[in-house]
Amino acid sequence: MPKISVKLAGDGTHMVVQGHDPVACGMSLEEAENFLTFLRASARVRRTQRLPEALRLRGALAV
Numbered sequence: 001m002p003k004i005s006v007k008l009a010g011d012g013t014h015m016v017v018q019g020h021d022p023v024a025c026g027m028s029l030e031e032a033e034n035f036l037t038f039l040r041a042s043a044r045v046r047r048t049q050r051l052p053e054a055l056r057l058r059g060a061l062a063v
Contacts, residue, residue: 006032
């Protein structure tokens with residue numbers, strides 16, 4: 001998963017960057033940090049939701 005970070009946009013605003021691609025821009029620092037936290041949490045939820053399926057498949061392959 002690409003690194004997600006907050007960077008200065010150059011016009012006094014901030015942007016959220018995933019890898020080398022901007023995800024959102026034109027935000028205050030606080031808004032950008034909140035959005036960054038949301039993106040990280042949603043990625044964690046997606047990984048957690050896939051975990052039971054991965055364990056079930058692994059168990060089926062082991063039998």
